[in-house]
Amino acid sequence: MKKYPIIGSHVSMNALEKYLIGSVKTAINDGANTFMIYTGPPQNSNRKPTSELNIEQMHEILKEHHLDPKDLVVHAPYIINISNPVSQSTWDFSVEFLKKEMQRCDDIGIEILVLHPGAFTKGDPNQALNKLIQGLNEVFKENYKTKIALETMSGKGTEVGINFDQLSFVLNQVEEKERLGICLDTCHMNDAGYDLNNWEAIKQEIDQKIGREKVLVFHLNDSKNPLNSHKDRHENIGYGTIGFDNLLKILWDEDFKEIPKILETPFVNEQSPYKAEIQDLLNKQWSDPFKNSK
Template identity: 35%
Template sequence: MGTFYIGCHLSSAKGYEAMGKAALDLDASTFAFFTRNPRGGKAKDIDPDDAARLRALMKEHAFGPIVAHAPYTMNACAAKENLRTFAETMMADDLVRMEQTPGELYNFHPGSHVGQGAERGIELIAAQLNHVLKPEQTTTVLLETMAGKGTEVGRSFEELRAIIDRVELDDHLGVCLDTCHVWDAGYDIVGDLDGVLAEFDRIIGLGRLRAIHLNDSLNPRGAHKDRHAKIGAGEIGLEALVRVLNHPKLRGLPFILETPNDAAGYAAEIKLLRSRFAG
């Protein structure tokens, strides 16, 4: 059997080790978590001993990379300077905190340009990354592919490439591909997954693809709406998502479920997807 890392978003309220144990209860081999309240605010202090217990648990159970997620309110390309400063402060603090679990992944939504234009948004996002990325950090920061609702930046592979090209320490950057988002953005992962991945490779490079958000979508392709559905209950469908998790070019990546579920629902999806992994 090949390596298959599958997990979901877990609450960080009870600490790091508790998240690891919750993942094991779901038969997960990775997980995602918000670094602080998804709507922003001050982060809870980290207990170094708690973080050490998680690291030991992950090693014991051969976990894949875990994927921290920045708050939704962090808008690196906001029109108002105070909001950009808030975003930069949060990301800088998060990256310091991430060193409690060295070598993991930190995912964020690039932001919304709120009428300034995509080019200006790209410049501002890259500027924030140039301010917060440090040569010595072990964390890889992931730009997430976006559905393109409103004025979101990152609705195309070209926009993500344009951000990467403006970042000095680009070796600390990767991409998280969200199946719902790319479908809603217009990429045909149902009928032409090979073509989509070839386009990603040509524009960004598959070497930068470090994580997959595996979600179905309530919307038809190209809707630009971003409404996640449970696995097999949306417009993408189970068979297309199974082709994603079994694609040879995606082997070894962590697959994170962000479907509208409770713990029992996530456990059922993880069981289903494990049963369809070709190994």
Template identity: 30%
Template sequence: MVQTRRSTRAAAPVLSTSTAESLKRRKAASVDKSDDSEHKSAAKKPARKRRKKTEDELSTDDFPERISSPWKIGAHVSAAGGVENTVRNAAFVGANAFALFVKSQRKWDSPPLCAENIEAFKRRMHAFGYSSKHVLPHGSYLINLGNPDEEKRQKSFDCFLDDLQRCEQLGLELYNFHPGSTVGQATKEESIALIAECINNAHKATTHITIVIENMAGSGNVIGSQFSELKGIIDLVENKTRVGVCLDTCHLFAAGYDISTMDGWDTTLSEFDSVVGLSYLKGMHLNDSKAALGSRKDRHENIGLGQLGISVFRHIVSDSRTQHIPLILETPMFDATEIWTKEISTLNCLSKLVDDSKVPETELSLVDEITSLVRSRATNKVTKVNKTRTRKRDAKEEEEHDSECA
């Protein structure tokens, strides 16, 4: 006789038809309630998404009124969230000009500009009344067109050309860059020729952009600290209608051009006109200097708080030779809009200061206001850092305590 093997699983109870139907109805009702609960929960706690302001929401009425002046004063503003936001950020600080990075300044490659960003940038430029002549994009810090290493120079050129093409996509006219360095492996004359060659090739690959060479402080093997070096590059550029110069006040002073007095400023600009030509002056960077005259150190300081002093900026923004070109602040505390707002309003005030008897008192008052803002910002920053450190320390101590108790 064969004995059947008994299953170890318990036998399922047999349900009556009516009981089975009742259980089915209960289960269905339970599922419906669960679904309703999930939908209600989703309605109460929607996914958090960063909402972008539409063009209708961005009203020019919400921004400070900008003064009308032939001196186009502004700042290098952030492009975080999209290049179109630079227009808004410039308007927010009362700027009549501005600078921007058209892509990350510390990466060789960046995603291309999308059509939506380009169109939004152009719409905002029109809405806020900015002219492309008063926008001075800044090139990547990685670019070195003077590098004698062909492979490295080509990499720089590709990044350089990409910047230029982005500017043209945005409808801009100017592009400012640091000329480069010999890296100790070539003469300055050789590197100057390489820079000019790159500019010529870039002109052929673009349609209208004007390439603006920035003067430098003169550290190490860097090219462009002397007007003769800027002239050397321009002399070798084939299309001279599409090349220019941006003079940085901090760089001038660090390179040995004493512009701290009115006579010094006049002498320096006259020398620039004689060597390079004023027709090539397409923009300026307005920065005070932490470092001394001829130090060759590129150390920016807030307006009136450095070695240059505030008087030179009054000379610059009341000089007819600097009218109708972008005059861009690159001063510290760039993340504090109230400081740039104050510096821009200070420069606009100085440009209209015609009563010599009021100059010393006004300048001192303006410097005091900037100093107060900078100190307040620095104090707040230190306080914030200390709070963060304290919070992290307390959390660590609590974690160690819990560990010991366990």
């Protein structure tokens, strides 16, 4: 029987820990019932063949611990920018590499791929959004099982996808609408100007402009910066400007009960914070877990 809420973190996948075996074991040790991974380094295109990642063993461990593979998430690498309207070579590379990432997700058996919408660099936002739609349409010509979740961005630099109006435009214009959703990142939303003290009002805007059914995953992060700062600097749960209570409210929101929530908070003294943060969130009580380190 599935346990709620569905919460986990971004975990590593490396040779030392036997790739996906280590990923799922780390999540279980942290008290999580989901996790997110990169399928390879986020800053380059070097990738191990999926046949070497111990996929079958990962699924055996998932089954043994009653974790649902449909709740798992992959994050696309940062080098993909299918919103780039000024460099055809960058756009072409990004589309082809995104196709490869989608295939890798299908191979692993993970059905949610979080993608940063990209940036317009020397173009303009409207050009970028149209290139994003064009790129998604090209990727969706292939028959992948995996869905793409466009991540809400903070608005730093020339990013797009920084508000629900931009995301709604993409969701409405893309051809394969059922294969596209969004990832709500709480730090990015705060830094883009969405006041999470007013969560019910934000939900109403999601309903009106996006559709609640389009929310495929949350990134649950506090923020080091104030509202509307456009900075994108994640903070540990309870130590930032969003605050523990607001993040707790989102985690336990019955309207998003089935949606996985992923922590991407910073390590503390080179140690993973996730076990302590998950425990606090599940206990609904902030314990100031890093009080001697912050």
